[in-house]
Amino acid sequence: MMDKVIQEYWQPILESYQRGETALPLYMGLNQNGYETLLLAMGLESVTLPLEVESKLQLRLELLNMRIGELEELERLLVESLEPSIAFGNEMVTVLASACLGNQHLWRDLGMPERPRLTALFRDYFPSLHVSNNKNMRWKRFLYRQLCENGGDYVCRSPSCEECASYFECFETP
Template sequence: MGRRDELLRFWQHIITAYCADQTTLPPFLGLSRNEFSDLITQLHKIGFSLNGHPCSSQILDQYTAKQHLFGDLIQLREDEIAQLSQLLTESINKDSFYANLAVRVMSCACMGSSHLWSDLGLPERPVLSEMIRYYFPALHGKNVHNMRWKRFFYKQLCESGGDYVCRAPSCEECSSYSECYTVTD
């Protein structure tokens, strides 16, 4: 898949939903202003227009102001975002153009309370699965039971053992089970 294909298959959906305020992503998708602007520029180069959208270049300054409001919220969960980013990075497709952006955006989207595909602004779960298969192939291969992606990511973090409070879908599966429940005979 080439750069243009990545933009059209994944990023066009994310940006469109973000500009319509249909994601749970923080300002600039959780990216730096420059990374976000570069992504918008790349979309413009392939003919994707944001004219009239709140993401157009003349309105980007408003997002900088909003970023201060969301900054504290993101800061509170930055350790969690870092752990998710590390999990994704360990499985990254080094041949993709936007994999590093996908790591940050997907990690930030995991902070939302809906399904990951919805929090990202993708049209449906199969597009998210395709995105994960492309950007994080080894991680995609581990989800042999087709578990929901956000749950799967947290289950992976839980199984890795670190200082993470597990949000696994079943407490009995969690490696921290004994820390949460006292087992009596």
């Protein structure tokens, strides 16, 4: 399972991050030591990022720090569903919550090659959330809807998704 976790999930995230193609902040939301430990465990070396990429990552970190309460709520939600035996679970909680603060679909903000891989990541890392998303709602919207239903300060625009004008923006159609 460890090789699958690295190959399927962490490798594309790390490679996209190092190319500056994610919405992740400096060190992917981890501290520098945690980031370097993750790279070492994956058999990757830390690369020197181009100055413009590093500047962009630093700015994202500053923006993330302005939304720290939201980040912490996302992390709590993810931790509650985290599969305890999966490798690098706490790191994934931090990275995934950080990516949620981006402006695109979560799989893009995270640096995944396609949405189905993100769905598989939820199945393996966060099984109860995966099961709860039984209507295939887009993951970022689903997480924020969970926060809303748990009494967070997030606006749920419709009492019922099926009645909402934005239904097709939220749900992936087969």
